[in-house]
Amino acid sequence: MRRADRLAELVEIIRDGRLHTARDLAAALEVSERTIYRDMDTLAASGVPVEGERGVGYLMREPVFLPPLALSLIELEALALGMAIVGEAADPELQMAAESLLGKVEDHAAVRRRSPRKWGFGVYAFETARAGFVHMPLIRRAIRDGLVLRIAYRSIADEATERDIRPLQTEYWGRVWTCSAWCELRAGFRAFRIDRIETCAETGRRFAPEAGKTIEDYLAHVAEHNHAEGRDP
Amino acid sequence: MRRADRLAELVEIIRDGRLHTARDLAAALEVSERTIYRDMDTLAASGVPVEGERGVGYLMREPVFLPPLALSLIELEALALGMAIVGEAADPELQMAAESLLGKVEDHAAVRRRSPRKWGFGVYAFETARAGFVHMPLIRRAIRDGLVLRIAYRSIADEATERDIRPLQTEYWGRVWTCSAWCELRAGFRAFRIDRIETCAETGRRFAPEAGKTIEDYLAHVAEHNHAEGRDP
DNA sequence: ACTCAACTGACGGAAACTGTCAGTTGAATG
DNA sequence: CATTCAACTGACAGTTTCCGTCAGTTGAGT
Numbered sequence: 001m002r003r004a005d006r007l008a009e010l011v012e013i014i015r016d017g018r019l020h021t022a023r024d025l026a027a028a029l030e031v032s033e034r035t036i037y038r039d040m041d042t043l044a045a046s047g048v049p050v051e052g053e054r055g056v057g058y059l060m061r062e063p064v065f066l067p068p069l070a071l072s073l074i075e076l077e078a079l080a081l082g083m084a085i086v087g088e089a090a091d092p093e094l095q096m097a098a099e100s101l102l103g104k105v106e107d108h109a110a111v112r113r114r115s116p117r118k119w120g121f122g123v124y125a126f127e128t129a130r131a132g133f134v135h136m137p138l139i140r141r142a143i144r145d146g147l148v149l150r151i152a153y154r155s156i157a158d159e160a161t162e163r164d165i166r167p168l169q170t171e172y173w174g175r176v177w178t179c180s181a182w183c184e185l186r187a188g189f190r191a192f193r194i195d196r197i198e199t200c201a202e203t204g205r206r207f208a209p210e211a212g213k214t215i216e217d218y219l220a221h222v223a224e225h226n227h228a229e230g231r232d233p
Numbered sequence: 234m235r236r237a238d239r240l241a242e243l244v245e246i247i248r249d250g251r252l253h254t255a256r257d258l259a260a261a262l263e264v265s266e267r268t269i270y271r272d273m274d275t276l277a278a279s280g281v282p283v284e285g286e287r288g289v290g291y292l293m294r295e296p297v298f299l300p301p302l303a304l305s306l307i308e309l310e311a312l313a314l315g316m317a318i319v320g321e322a323a324d325p326e327l328q329m330a331a332e333s334l335l336g337k338v339e340d341h342a343a344v345r346r347r348s349p350r351k352w353g354f355g356v357y358a359f360e361t362a363r364a365g366f367v368h369m370p371l372i373r374r375a376i377r378d379g380l381v382l383r384i385a386y387r388s389i390a391d392e393a394t395e396r397d398i399r400p401l402q403t404e405y406w407g408r409v410w411t412c413s414a415w416c417e418l419r420a421g422f423r424a425f426r427i428d429r430i431e432t433c434a435e436t437g438r439r440f441a442p443e444a445g446k447t448i449e450d451y452l453a454h455v456a457e458h459n460h461a462e463g464r465d466p
Numbered sequence: 467a468c469t470c471a472a473c474t475g476a477c478g479g480a481a482a483c484t485g486t487c488a489g490t491t492g493a494a495t496g
Numbered sequence: 497c498a499t500t501c502a503a504c505t506g507a508c509a510g511t512t513t514c515c516g517t518c519a520g521t522t523g524a525g526t
Contacts, residue, residue, distance in 0.1 A: 002482090003513095003514075021470090021471065022471070023471080031515075031516085032515065032517075034515075034517080034518095035515060037472075037473060038514085040473095041473095052472055053471085053472070053523090053524080054472040054524065055469080055470045055471050055523070055524050055525065056470085056472080056524080056525095057472080074326060077330065077373070078327045078334055079312075079316075079334060081315075081319055081405075082312070082314075082331065083311065083312075083315050085318050085405060086311050086314055086318070093307060094314065097307040097310065097311035098308075098311040100308060172317075175408060235512095236482095236513095254502065255504095256502080264485085265484070265486075266485095266502095266503095267486080267487095268483085268485075270503075270505085271483085274504095285502090285503055286493080287491065287492045287501080287503040288491095288492070288493050288501045288502050290501095467526100468525100468526080469525085469526080470523105470526105471522105471524100472521105472522080472523085473522075473523100474519105474522095475518105475519090475520085475521100476517105476518090476519090476520105477516105477518095479514105479516090480513105480514085481512105481514070482511105482513070483513080485511095486508090486509090486510105487506105487508095488505105488507090489504105489506085490503105491503080491504075492501105492502100492503085492504100493500105493501090494500085496497100496500095
């Protein structure tokens with residue numbers, strides 16, 4: 001069973017998205033290069049999207065993981081419900097991801113359900129939540145990669161402003177999505193209803209976590225002022 | 234790689250929830266019983282919840298699946314968001330399932346995220362949604378197993394009734410959970426806000442899908458009358 | 467032409483797997 | 497209490513698979 005472990009570790013190593021030569025991998029795993037080539041064959045045959053190019057090295061673009069994990073029925077239900085909600089209440093990018101994820105799982109699970117009526121959940125999202133979907137992929141990327149965004153925002157009081165923000169987190173409130181960010185205009189934390197963001201674009205600038213301006217600071221700040229239980233911006 | 238395939242097939246066979254003896258399994262897979270015993274060891278060591286009892290056979294109670302599947306980053310995000318929502322907006326049973334599922338995935342994924350602050354999502358559920366959590370595990374079970382439930386219900390107009398229902402589906406509306414059911418009192422489809430169900434218990438009776446009273450009939454019925462887009466009971 | 471590194475094929479030794487056999491154990495049953 | 501059932505365990509030999517070594521080939525870039 002050590003071979004299986006080695007394959008898993010191989011994936012662990014190359015999924016950092018960088019180039020790896022067979023020599024390095026062989027050294028890291030303490031096997032011969034030949035074995036690495038054989039393992040790569042095996043992985044490719046198992047559907048792992050690993051690309052090898054002669055003279056270059058091995059590369060895995062999509063980060064993947066392949067845990068042979070065991071789910072209980074209730075966990076399957078949680079997964080199905082979660083994906084149903086995401087499929088309704090999030091932007092198309094996430095929707096498609098949710099759909100494909102659930103598809104993969106259902107395929108493999110080959111769940112014998114008594115009726116074709118799948119899971120017994122229905123999910124219905126609010127229009128106001130949907131309105132913000134356009135900007136969400138960009139905002140998510142900004143959170144991941146630390147991009148400063150310029151947004152045109154119309155507040156509930158109907159005041160329009162343009163400002164640069166450092167997005168920290170998106171929040172789902174059941175009816176609307178918000179984005180919490182460090183606002184460079186106000187030099188403070190602000191939460192924006194995503195459906196009220198009129199335009200949203202990269203500035204080209206990036207930001208790094210900065211003391212006093214991180215998500216942890218924001219959450220601490222919020223916790224001090226109110227217990228946001230059921231609050232609804 | 235044939236051993237791995239055999240293990241996968243073993244799981245395929247025993248996850249029907251019925252008893253299997255080593256002899257049968259050995260015959261089915263064309264290996265010796267001794268090999269089956271060894272394979273069972275391996276599976277157990279890998280965390281597959283298979284139970285063997287002397288004199289009885291092998292049994293797998295929890296339906297499991299173990300697809301070595303590959304998820305993209307965006308699918309992981311969808312999963313994390315979904316589990317975050319379920320963790321906030323569903324009853325404790327599902328909450329725990331969501332948590333444990335996400336835990337399993339994160340363990341194995343060993344995702345290197347830049348900050349310990351995980352995923353960049355926040356989810357805040359409504360109190361009214363939470364209020365219905367008590368009844369949800371029972372309702373879910375009733376949907377799965379076709380149980381007739383007796384509920385004490387207080388309508389929005391504040392009228393209290395007691396009735397027997399055949400639960401068909403639960404719906405999540407962002408703010409509240411509802412349960413659609415065939416109502417035996419009114420002899421028609423009704424949707425109940427779960428937070429307004431005061432008591433909820435099994436009647437001991439069961440129901441089988443019955444023409445005109447199934448979830449498909451209900452959905453068709455609803456589709457005829459309105460496009461429930463954003464409607465909010 | 468040269469370098470790089472992925473790839474391929476062959477072969478022998480090492481390691482892991484498998485079947486056979488001969489038991490033991492725990493629970494249920496007559 | 498003896499019997500049956502079927503899960504389990506240990507040992508050993510034969511087989512299969514895996515791995516390292518070696519000696520190449522291929523494709524892309526410089």
